[in-house]
Amino acid sequence: MSGIAAACGIPLATLEQANPQIQNYNLIYPGEVINIPQGVIPITGAAMAISPASGNPGSQVTVTGSNFPKSATVNITASQQGGSGSANTSTTTDSSGNFSASLVIPNNAPAGSLWKITAAAATSGGPSVSANFQVTEAAPTTGYYTVQSGDTLSSIALKFNTTVNALLRANPNLNNSTTITAGEQLAIPGSLISENGQTIYIVKQGDYLSAIAAAQGVSLSALEQANPNIADYNLIIPGERIVIPSSVIPITGAQITLTPLSGAAGSQVTINGQNFTANNAITVSVGPQGQTAAFTLSATTNSSGAFSVTATIPSTATQGSVWTISATTQTSGGPTASATFQVTSQAPTGLYTVQPGDTLSGLALRFNSSVNALLRANPQITNPNVLTVGQQLYIPGSLVTVNGQTVYVVKSGDYLSLIAAEQGVSLSALEQANPGITDPNLIYAGEHVVIP
Numbered sequence: 371m372s373g374i375a376a377a378c379g380i381p382l383a384t385l386e387q388a389n390p391q392i393q394n395y396n397l398i399y400p401g402e403v404i405n406i407p408q409g410v411i412p413i414t415g416a417a418m419a420i421s422p423a424s425g426n427p428g429s430q431v432t433v434t435g436s437n438f439p440k441s442a443t444v445n446i447t448a449s450q451q452g453g454s455g456s457a458n459t460s461t462t463t464d465s466s467g468n469f470s471a472s473l474v475i476p477n478n479a480p481a482g483s484l485w486k487i488t489a490a491a492a493t494s495g496g497p498s499v500s501a502n503f504q505v506t507e508a509a510p511t512t513g514y515y516t517v518q519s520g521d522t523l524s525s526i527a528l529k530f531n532t533t534v535n536a537l538l539r540a541n542p543n544l545n546n547s548t549t550i551t552a553g554e555q556l557a558i559p560g561s562l563i564s565e566n567g568q569t570i571y572i573v574k575q576g577d578y579l580s581a582i583a584a585a586q587g588v589s590l591s592a593l594e595q596a597n598p599n600i601a602d603y604n605l606i607i608p609g610e611r612i613v614i615p616s617s618v619i620p621i622t623g624a625q626i627t628l629t630p631l632s633g634a635a636g637s638q639v640t641i642n643g644q645n646f647t648a649n650n651a652i653t654v655s656v657g658p659q660g661q662t663a664a665f666t667l668s669a670t671t672n673s674s675g676a677f678s679v680t681a682t683i684p685s686t687a688t689q690g691s692v693w694t695i696s697a698t699t700q701t702s703g704g705p706t707a708s709a710t711f712q713v714t715s716q717a718p719t720g721l722y723t724v725q726p727g728d729t730l731s732g733l734a735l736r737f738n739s740s741v742n743a744l745l746r747a748n749p750q751i752t753n754p755n756v757l758t759v760g761q762q763l764y765i766p767g768s769l770v771t772v773n774g775q776t777v778y779v780v781k782s783g784d785y786l787s788l789i790a791a792e793q794g795v796s797l798s799a800l801e802q803a804n805p806g807i808t809d810p811n812l813i814y815a816g817e818h819v820v821i822p
Contacts, residue, residue, distance in 0.1 A: 371395050372501050373423075373798040374404055399524060400534075400810075416467075416497035418489045421791035424504035424531055427479040430472050431503055432791075435489050438467045443492035446473055448503065451484045460492075481507035482529050506531035509560030509574065517554040532559045532574065532608060535809060539609030540572045559608050569614040573606050575785055584627045586614050604740035604782065605814060624675075624705035626697050632712035632738050635687040638680055639711055643697050646675045646707075651700040656681050659692040659710065669697075687713045690736055714738035717767030717781065724761040730754050739766045739781065739815065746816030747779050766815050776821040786810050786819070793821050 371392075375382040386395050388407040398404070418435045425431070433446055440463060448457040455478070461471035475485060483505045490498035507529050509515075515526065523534045523544075538544055540557040550556070557563050560574035571582055579600075583590040594603050596615035606612070626643045633639070641654060650671050657663035664684060669677040683693060696708040715736050722733070730741045730751075745754055747764040757763075764770060767781035778789055786807075790797040801810050803822035813819070 371398060371404075373796050397524070397528075416489075416491075416499050418487075418499040418501060419791070419794075419796060420487055420501045420503060421787070423501070423787060423797070424506050424528075425475070426506055426508055426531075427475060427481070428477040429475045429503075429505075431475060431487065432470065432472055433487060433489060434468070434470045434794075435463070435499070436466075436468045437497075438463045438469065438489075439491050439493055439496055440465055440467045442467075442496065444469055444471075444489050445492055446471055446487065446489050448473055448475060448485050448487045450479065451486055451502075453480070453483060455479055455483070455485070475503060475505060479505045481505055482525070504528060509558040509572075512562045514555035514561075514563060515558050517550050517552055517556060519552045521550060521552070523550060526556065526558075530558050530560070533809075535812070536575075536607075536609035539607065540611065557611075562614070571612045571614055573608055573610040573612060575608045577606060577608075578782060579603050579606060579612075580631055581629075582612055584629075584631075588615055602740075602742050604742055607812060624697070624699075624707040626695065626707045626709050628695060628709050628711055631709075632714050633683070634716045634738075635683055635689070635713055636685040637683045637711075637713075639683060639695070640678065640680050641695060641697065641709075642676070642678045643669070643671070643707065644674075644676045645705070646671045646677065646697070647699050647701065647704050648673050648675045650675075650704065652677055653698050653700055654679055654681065655694075655696045655698070656683075657694060658687075659694045663696075683711065683713060689713055689715045690732075712738075717765045717779075719769055721762040721770055722765045722768075724757045724759055724763060726759050728757055728759075730757065733763070733765070737765050737767070743782065743815035746814060747818070748816075764816075764818070769821075772818070778819045778821055780813050780815055780817040780819060782815040784813060784815070786813060789819060789821075795822055 371385060372382050375385045384407055388405045416435065416437045418433060421432045438444060442463050443460055444463060445460045446458065455476050457473055457476055459471055459473050461469045463469045485503040485505060486500050487503055488498060488500040509530050523537055527534050527537055536559050540559055557572050559572045561572050563570050579593055580590050583593045592615050596613045624645045626641055629640045646652060648671055652669040652671060654667040654669060655663035656665055667679050667681055669679040671677045691713045693711045693713060694708055695711060696706060698706045717737055730744050734741050734744055743766050745751060747766055764779045766779050768779050770777050786800055787797050790800045799822050803820045807813060
């Protein structure tokens with residue numbers, strides 16, 4: 371409600387008074403009709419936004435404000451509605467009356483609790499604005515969630531930071547019914563379940579196949595082969611069921627995994643190793659494939675033979691180059707493992723002009739995207755095998771101007787609330803500017819999002 375009020379330029383209290391049919395102003399549903407009162411005085415003063423608007427206990431929330439007094443102290447507090455929890459911090463506005471600060475929701479915040487975050491100028495009579503943060507709960511690592519008395523699909527979606535649509539997709543036995551009973555077991559996005567002798571992972575927002583493969587210790591190709599029903603391996607949907615193959619040979623020797631697997635020059639890469647010799651020194655070598663290592667790092671395994679270290683790919687790394695990252699035990703005869711990192715380009719600001727030799731697959735690799743995403747972003751392409759030198763293309767992750775409008779081209783892993791935060795607009799305003807998006811919780815790489 372507060373987001374709708376801000377987007378429509380009216381006080382929250384006025385919006386609530388205009389909608390007496392809403393029993394709980396902190397709980398509104400997609401598709402619900404909200405009456406917007408006429409003749410109210412629009413809000414032109416202080417404004418505040420928080421990102422994210424929901425998360426687990428201990429989440430760090432970025433609070434940004436505008437139109438506050440210049441060079442003034444602003445006190446930021448978080449208080450649990452109906453509870454005793456609280457947190458606070460303070461910051462100073464810049465010469466334009468803007469600020470940005472971080473606040474941490476306490477680790478003991480109850481899942482499902484609502485917290486009111488308020489930013490108030492310390493000067494007497496100064497402005498004060500607030501927004502709500504919903505505390506969610508991590509999905510069960512394995513197994514199902516057992517429905518409790520009083521649960522509804524919407525409350526469970528709120529509790530686990532997902533959507534009703536994702537829950538319906540994850541639980542086809544519901545047959546699109548929103549009626550659930552106490553004791554019923556539900557699959558939750560982000561969890562691993564066992565069904566009919568198969569191990570199944572339930573996709574959550576932001577997942578992608580290569581990350582699921584790495585987390586489950588199987589190869590990406592094996593995961594793709596086990597899920598032939600997925601039409602586009604670059605597009606998986608929250609609530610979708612992914613079969614984890616059990617017939618593959620498990621990885622029992624030393625291995626390393628990289629997060630992320632690709633990125634622009636200058637990217638930071640987390641290197642995790644396992645099944646190495648316990649309590650031993652490890653040398654991690656990083657360099658272009660087929661060449662001498664550009665630099666090395668040192669790490670030490672724990673009592674389980676695991677280690678974690680972070681490397682930064684040099685900012686001079688060539689776009690499109692592949693870098694080999696190897697981990698070697700320093701004791702003679704110890705295990706060695708390696709993985710590769712693909713250096714990609716940052717998406718351009720504006721349109722990309724096709725160069726001689728460019729292909730869609732080459733551009734997808736260069737910009738860490740997919741051919742399908744490029745085709746979705748560029749419906750004017752009639753033949754995906756033919757590009758014309760000088761042709762201009764939309765690249766996922768870029769910001770472009772189309773017919774006088776600012777348009778963001780969605781990249782893999784994006785979601786609307788993140789785009790809203792990055793572009794400095796409210797989520798409700800972004801949704802209103804894009805009525806063609808029928809499900810705000812489901813956007814596709816390559817899709818065009820208008821920035822109001």
